[in-house]
Amino acid sequence: MKRKLAALAAALAALALAFWLAQPRPGPPPNVLLVTIDTLRWDRLGAYGYAAAATPVMDALARRGVRFTTAIAHAPLTAPSHASILTGLLPLGHGVRDNGAFVLPGQPTTLAEAFRGAGYSTAAFVSGFPLDHRYGFARGFDTYDDHLQRGGDARRAAYVERSAADASRSALAWMNGARRPWFAWVHYFDPHAPYEPPADLAARFAASPYDGEIASVDRELGALLKAADTDAAPTLVLVTSDHGESLGEHGEATHGVFVYDATLRVPWIIAGPGVPPGRVSDVVARGIDVLPTLVDYAGLAMPAGVLGRSLRPAANGQAMADAPAYAESLFCSLNLGWAELHAMRSARYKLIEAPRAELYDVAADPGERRDVLHAHAREAEALRGELRRALETRPPDAAHEPDAAARERLRALGYISGTAPSRATTRDPKDGIVLVERLERGLAETRANPALAIRELTAFLAVEPDAPLARRHRAIAYQFAGRYDQAIADIRVLDARASLTLEDQTVLAESLRLAGRHDDALAALDRAEAADRRAPEPLLLRGRTLRAMGRDADARTAFERALALDPANAEAKRGLAELALGRGATGEAEALLQSIVDADPTDVPALVKLGVARMRAGSAPEALALFERAVALDPRNAEARLDLAAALGKSGRSADAIPHFEKAIEAGGRTTAALNGLGVARLESGDPQGAARAFRDSLALDPSQPGIADLLRRVSGGRR
Numbered sequence: 001m002k003r004k005l006a007a008l009a010a011a012l013a014a015l016a017l018a019f020w021l022a023q024p025r026p027g028p029p030p031n032v033l034l035v036t037i038d039t040l041r042w043d044r045l046g047a048y049g050y051a052a053a054a055t056p057v058m059d060a061l062a063r064r065g066v067r068f069t070t071a072i073a074h075a076p077l078t079a080p081s082h083a084s085i086l087t088g089l090l091p092l093g094h095g096v097r098d099n100g101a102f103v104l105p106g107q108p109t110t111l112a113e114a115f116r117g118a119g120y121s122t123a124a125f126v127s128g129f130p131l132d133h134r135y136g137f138a139r140g141f142d143t144y145d146d147h148l149q150r151g152g153d154a155r156r157a158a159y160v161e162r163s164a165a166d167a168s169r170s171a172l173a174w175m176n177g178a179r180r181p182w183f184a185w186v187h188y189f190d191p192h193a194p195y196e197p198p199a200d201l202a203a204r205f206a207a208s209p210y211d212g213e214i215a216s217v218d219r220e221l222g223a224l225l226k227a228a229d230t231d232a233a234p235t236l237v238l239v240t241s242d243h244g245e246s247l248g249e250h251g252e253a254t255h256g257v258f259v260y261d262a263t264l265r266v267p268w269i270i271a272g273p274g275v276p277p278g279r280v281s282d283v284v285a286r287g288i289d290v291l292p293t294l295v296d297y298a299g300l301a302m303p304a305g306v307l308g309r310s311l312r313p314a315a316n317g318q319a320m321a322d323a324p325a326y327a328e329s330l331f332c333s334l335n336l337g338w339a340e341l342h343a344m345r346s347a348r349y350k351l352i353e354a355p356r357a358e359l360y361d362v363a364a365d366p367g368e369r370r371d372v373l374h375a376h377a378r379e380a381e382a383l384r385g386e387l388r389r390a391l392e393t394r395p396p397d398a399a400h401e402p403d404a405a406a407r408e409r410l411r412a413l414g415y416i417s418g419t420a421p422s423r424a425t426t427r428d429p430k431d432g433i434v435l436v437e438r439l440e441r442g443l444a445e446t447r448a449n450p451a452l453a454i455r456e457l458t459a460f461l462a463v464e465p466d467a468p469l470a471r472r473h474r475a476i477a478y479q480f481a482g483r484y485d486q487a488i489a490d491i492r493v494l495d496a497r498a499s500l501t502l503e504d505q506t507v508l509a510e511s512l513r514l515a516g517r518h519d520d521a522l523a524a525l526d527r528a529e530a531a532d533r534r535a536p537e538p539l540l541l542r543g544r545t546l547r548a549m550g551r552d553a554d555a556r557t558a559f560e561r562a563l564a565l566d567p568a569n570a571e572a573k574r575g576l577a578e579l580a581l582g583r584g585a586t587g588e589a590e591a592l593l594q595s596i597v598d599a600d601p602t603d604v605p606a607l608v609k610l611g612v613a614r615m616r617a618g619s620a621p622e623a624l625a626l627f628e629r630a631v632a633l634d635p636r637n638a639e640a641r642l643d644l645a646a647a648l649g650k651s652g653r654s655a656d657a658i659p660h661f662e663k664a665i666e667a668g669g670r671t672t673a674a675l676n677g678l679g680v681a682r683l684e685s686g687d688p689q690g691a692a693r694a695f696r697d698s699l700a701l702d703p704s705q706p707g708i709a710d711l712l713r714r715v716s717g718g719r720r
């Protein structure tokens, strides 16, 4: 009996120990990392069954955590969808309905505020302009890093995105010094169009560069997780996306217009302390469930009014009732005056409410190819009831008029944001998708291929002649094509029909400046400045115009005023630096250029100018290093090549200079200075025949160079 009791006691003790071991102990709260990968379709990850994927990091994360097979975003646009992720509210609840034209209102508690309120240090690292701090996303973050890169492509707007490598680097630098526990949100933008993966992945994914961008993000996410999620400091990690990409489905190239699963279905993977490994859940996850789920895992109090729900029970393998997901796109409505699109999606069916409604059996037909509205009227009616209830919410007024520079950056990403339509119609976006695609192609190619843009926008205007958006952007395309009179004529049409926006006025002023009509340009800028006293753009343009007129002191005042309005404005600093270099104030130029480079180490024009300033200050080795960095970043930049070649030549390294002179000339820098430099370098390297060829080419460009003619005679004479 005694033996039996002892055995029982031992068994009980073992059981108690096992129970105690299984209990979550209140250890230090975990760090929490939210990763949103912009424009990421669910079906392009290895973990979701895509054989051609190169996503080992996300696949491994899914293996050691929980993968939700279906996750639904609430809008196919960056700002509205992220606002839902960060607040647990639908667009109807937070009021952000489009990119660029709305600011997140101050009422809803954000994910960052919930974490900061619980003693976490908080930081965000965003990589696309739609999430700029001006749109209200920074609330609750101690650090909100939205420093975007200028970008090397002159045909595209500057400061619209940054690379995954840069985002990971910035996030890691912060995490290394951050007070624990921390909450960080890292947003990667690479899979967004245009699809331009880094060189090694571009070669591997030549046939599908979109997949190459995803592979690139996966690699950089790997670098981040390696340092941020260690055994000593395990991190709760949630990876998801704001929307997918149509890639041609339903006639849509990118995203934003439609509410099909091509752009609404995204991956959803969670792993870390408290999350069981290797589970796959078929419970439908939603954007609004991100906040409650993370708050639940971190043991924080749930903010009031949140509409989403924690998916922790599903992650633990428990059944959860299906919660339908609402989605919307007001893109065509807000920008073109067409019909709004609203959708309600259960795990089985999706209803799309439009002038011509649609119903899809998304379980059996994930590509949404067969409309079953008429065969399943009862299911449609049930979802219609859900949708009607959701739409009873009156969204807060979050509208915000973007300025000209903001519009340009949004346009560079393919968004047509912010222009109120002149009159509303009930056109179903399904019927207008070909037209929208022409418009978007026109907007995307405004700078890179103005002839194509003019053709597409003219076609659009033939159908929608009152659309100010198309006419405005055709004016910009005309400007980039050098057809200034036609650009000015388009703006005058807008002026006759309605009041000009600030952007119209700056386009007008820029066209006038480029047409050499400087006084008219200044008059247009007077109007632009009067329209918005806080916008730096007209002042930057005034500075450039005055400089072209030789009025350097007045130009300086204009740039200084722009800098006072926006103390981080790199273009204002650049204007001042160029003026300083012009009047020999090398030290001042150096300080300005250095601050541009500090904020954006990839700003090639600033690196080159800083090199010139260092060269003048007598620091040739530093100048050489700067030119080399510029050339490494942008090998086709003729100015950077030429400066590097000249600096090498002056440092007595003529042989090294020769290939750079040659490449500068190849890259479009065929000037007398480049040819003469090449000639001298060849001469010094013992190649008088090559030198003679370069001098002859130079004299062909400009025969009135007596010094060069003399050199050529002597070189040729030496040969004879």
Ligand SMILES: [Zn+2]
Pocket: 038, 039, 077, 078, 079, 242, 243
């Ligand atoms: Zn996005």
